[in-house]
Amino acid sequence: MEEQTPKKFHFTKQMKIALAVVLVVCIGCGLVYLDTAYGSGKIRSLFVKSSVTQNTGSPKAGILAEIPLDAGSSPSFAVNHQAFLLCTKDGAKYYNSVGDQKWNDTFTMTTPTVIQEGKFMAVGDLGGKNVRVYDESGLLYHVQLEGSLSQFALNENGYLSLLEKKDSGYEVKIYNAKGTLLKGRVEETPGIYPISTDVSDDNKSFAVSYVDTTDVYPIGRVLFFYVNPEDSENYTDSLYASAADKADEIIGNISYRSNGVLAAVSDKGVYGFRDSEEVWNYHLTNVVNYISFQQKDRIVLTLGDALPGEEGKEEGTVCWLSANGAEEASYVSGKDVTYLSAWKDGIVLGTDHTYTGIRHTGREAWVYQATQDVTDVIPMESFSRVLVVGQDMARILDMDKYKGEAIDVPEDLVETTPEVQTDEALPTEGETGSDGAKEQEAGADTQQAEGENTDASGADASGSEKSETEKNDTEKTETNQPAADTESGDVPAES
Numbered sequence: 001m002e003e004q005t006p007k008k009f010h011f012t013k014q015m016k017i018a019l020a021v022v023l024v025v026c027i028g029c030g031l032v033y034l035d036t037a038y039g040s041g042k043i044r045s046l047f048v049k050s051s052v053t054q055n056t057g058s059p060k061a062g063i064l065a066e067i068p069l070d071a072g073s074s075p076s077f078a079v080n081h082q083a084f085l086l087c088t089k090d091g092a093k094y095y096n097s098v099g100d101q102k103w104n105d106t107f108t109m110t111t112p113t114v115i116q117e118g119k120f121m122a123v124g125d126l127g128g129k130n131v132r133v134y135d136e137s138g139l140l141y142h143v144q145l146e147g148s149l150s151q152f153a154l155n156e157n158g159y160l161s162l163l164e165k166k167d168s169g170y171e172v173k174i175y176n177a178k179g180t181l182l183k184g185r186v187e188e189t190p191g192i193y194p195i196s197t198d199v200s201d202d203n204k205s206f207a208v209s210y211v212d213t214t215d216v217y218p219i220g221r222v223l224f225f226y227v228n229p230e231d232s233e234n235y236t237d238s239l240y241a242s243a244a245d246k247a248d249e250i251i252g253n254i255s256y257r258s259n260g261v262l263a264a265v266s267d268k269g270v271y272g273f274r275d276s277e278e279v280w281n282y283h284l285t286n287v288v289n290y291i292s293f294q295q296k297d298r299i300v301l302t303l304g305d306a307l308p309g310e311e312g313k314e315e316g317t318v319c320w321l322s323a324n325g326a327e328e329a330s331y332v333s334g335k336d337v338t339y340l341s342a343w344k345d346g347i348v349l350g351t352d353h354t355y356t357g358i359r360h361t362g363r364e365a366w367v368y369q370a371t372q373d374v375t376d377v378i379p380m381e382s383f384s385r386v387l388v389v390g391q392d393m394a395r396i397l398d399m400d401k402y403k404g405e406a407i408d409v410p411e412d413l414v415e416t417t418p419e420v421q422t423d424e425a426l427p428t429e430g431e432t433g434s435d436g437a438k439e440q441e442a443g444a445d446t447q448q449a450e451g452e453n454t455d456a457s458g459a460d461a462s463g464s465e466k467s468e469t470e471k472n473d474t475e476k477t478e479t480n481q482p483a484a485d486t487e488s489g490d491v492p493a494e495s
Contacts, residue, residue, distance in 0.1 A: 062402025064385070065098040067394040077389060078116040081381040083136065087114050087123050094136065098396065103138045117154035120177075124152045124162070133160055133179070141179025147171070155199040155256070161206050163194055170194050174206055174227055182227055183238065190214075196254045198262070204231060205240075207262050207273075209251040220251035220266050224275055241275040255293035259323045263299055265291055268307075270299065272325050280325030285310040286317070290340035292347070297323055298360065300347050302337040318349060320360060329362040341376070345383035350374070357383060357399065366399035 069075045073088035082097045091106040109125040116122075120140075124131040131143040131152055140158060147166035154160055158177030163170055169188040176182055183206070187194050191214040199206045205226055212219040224241035226232035232240070249266040256262050261272045261279060265288065272280040286303035293299060299321040306312025313319075316333040318340075331349075339350025346359040355377050357365040365383060376389040384399045 062398040062400070063395055064398055065396040067098065067396075069390070069392050069394055071392045074112060075375075075389060075394070076112065076114045077376060077378060077387060077394070078114050078121045079378050079380050079387060080119065080136065084380075084387065085114065085121050085134065087112050092123055092132070092134065094134070094138070102136070105132065105134070105139050107132065115152070115154055117158075118156040120154050120156070120158040122152060122154050122160060124149050126150075131160065131162060133158060133175075133177075140177060141175070143173075143175060143179065151196055153196075153198045153255070155203070156201045157203055159199045159203055161197045161199045163197055172197055172206075172208055174199060176203070183225070185225065185237070195250075195252060198254055198256050199227070200256050200260065200262075201258075202260070203227060207254055207256075209254045209264060211250050212245075217248040218250055220246035220249040222251060222254060222262070222264055222273060224262075243271075243273045243276055244278055246271075253291065253293065256296075257323045258296040261323065263293065265299075265301075270301070270321060270325065282321055282325050282327070286312040286315070289337055292340055292342040295342040295344065295360075298328070298342070300340065300342040302333075302340055302349070316351075318347070318358070318362075320362070329360060331358055331362040339374075339377070341378065343379045343383070345379065348377045348379070348386075350377070355388075357386070359383075368397070368399065368402070369404060 067086070070088065073090065076087050078085040078087075083102075084095055086093045086095065089109055089112060091104065093104045094102045096102050107123075107130065109123070109130060110128055111126045113124050113126050114121060115124070119135050120133065121135070122131060122133045127148050129145040129148060131145075131149060133140045133142075133154070135158065143160070143162070145164050147164045150163040150165045150170070152160060152162035160173075160175040162173050162175075164173060169186065170193065172183070172185040172187065172194060173181060174183040185208075192210055192212050194208050194210050196209045197206060205224055207222055207224050210221045210223065212221055222243040223239055224243075225238040226235065226240055227238075232238035243264075246266055246268075249268050251264045251266045251271075254262055254264045257272075261274050264271045264273060267284075267288075269284050270282040270291075271278055285307055287305050287307060289302045289304040291299065291301040301319055301321070303313050303317045303319065304315055306315075313330075314332055314334075316335050316337055318331040318333065318337070319327055320329040322328045333349060333351055333356075335351035335354075337349060337351055339348070339355065341348045346357055346365060349356045349358055353370040353374070355368045355370060355374065357367075357379070359365055368377070368386070368388065370388070370390075372390050374388060374390055376387070378387045378389070379385065380387055380396065386397050386399055388395050388397055
């Protein structure tokens with residue numbers, strides 16, 4: 001008996017294709033795992049980019065677009081009409097609009113912080129060593145520090161000012177829009193510390209606020225320096241002006257305004273300086289919880305508890321100061337303020353999970369009730385079109401149409417109104433009941449009485465009492481109606 005030769009196994013075309021697909025999937029999963037566990041997550045970012053371009057939202061519900069975010073990546077945004085910069089620990093991406101990525105810049109930062117001035121944006125690693133400055137075309141310049149970044153600011157022409165902390169002290173540095181270092185000022189005087197700096201929009205000068213701790217009480221001080229050597233020939237160390245010292249005050253933040261005045265805020269007041277002259281001041285009667293210099297024509301601050309010995313405003317009050325330091329509007333939220341940002345057409349005020357868009361006149365424009373933690377709420381090309389940034393998702397919402405997130409309810413749980421059972425025969429088409437003639441005669445009176453409230457005893461506006469059957473039917477109907485929609489918290493009242 002002949003020994004049978006085993007048949008050779010032949011791969012069909014379909015089997016080869018299936019094996020190739022499995023092999024590609026396995027390799028891809030392995031790369032993503034290695035990149036996530038041991039790399040910088042660049043491969044995974046490709047998948048995130050793809051999902052950004054595919055989620056378009058639901059315009060009818062007011063959700064215009066959804067942008068998935070990588071949890072733990074510290075996402076932050078800068079917005080210019082429809083365009084926006086998305087910054088994470090791994091880099092920055094610029095979009096002309098959702099799904100239309102223009103450029104991508106890869107870096108690694110521990111605490112990336114985004115600031116914006118006009119068409120320019122800067123990303124700085126606070127406590128780190130890097131600052132990167134962009135416009136809509138991409139990276140303009142990159143600053144690498146020897147020490148650590150303490151504070152930084154931009155002017156409307158792309159000039160950068162920063163404070164660098166070193167072992168020997170602090171250094172103030174000024175860069176132009178090409179990344180050229182124009183000025184470096186070393187601060188090594190013991191007991192005197194720079195806190196904040198900014199460059200004027202005419203590119204000619206910069207200011208630095210200091211706290212002097214060499215005396216019994218701290219002293220707040222602001223100094224003015226020239227940027228360019230040709231302007232500072234007759235001045236020692238480029239210092240050309242010093243604002244009046246503020247005894248027992250700490251000037252925390254400074255910012256040049258659109259009219260060229262430098263605004264400075266301390267724990268006791270807000271001041272306006274034009275070089276060495278104090279041109280206006282606003283006395284504080286409350287603790288300032290938040291202050292925003294984002295809108296260059298005004299200053300917005302929110303107030304907390306009254307200061308000792310002062311008759312303060314109500315806690316949770318928002319105040320608008322004009323470029324001349326006058327209070328031009330106010331708004332009483334009635335709650336603890338947890339978020340503030342100021343923009344061209346208004347501010348966004350956060351109280352716990354409720355965010356309110358308020359015009360610069362103090363009038364409410366919209367209210368958004370968040371269902372998860374929110375890190376930023378940024379108006380885009382109009383004040384009602386808003387980018388809401390969460391931990392793992394950012395959404396572009398049309399606040400004129402958005403009514404909250406719809407909840408999917410299974411059909412078997414949807415309540416239906418039961419039919420009303422009656423023993424009376426229904427009239428056939430064209431016929432009326434026994435009282436039909438009376439009802440027709442009283443039609444005009446009935447129409448006039450429609451919508452009027454009944455009194456507590458159940459009598460209507462004409463004084464006739466309801467029958468027991470009508471009362472019972474009314475009670476049953478009211479029991480079956482859903483409760484009116486309510487917000488989880490009171491809407492802040494207008495002042």
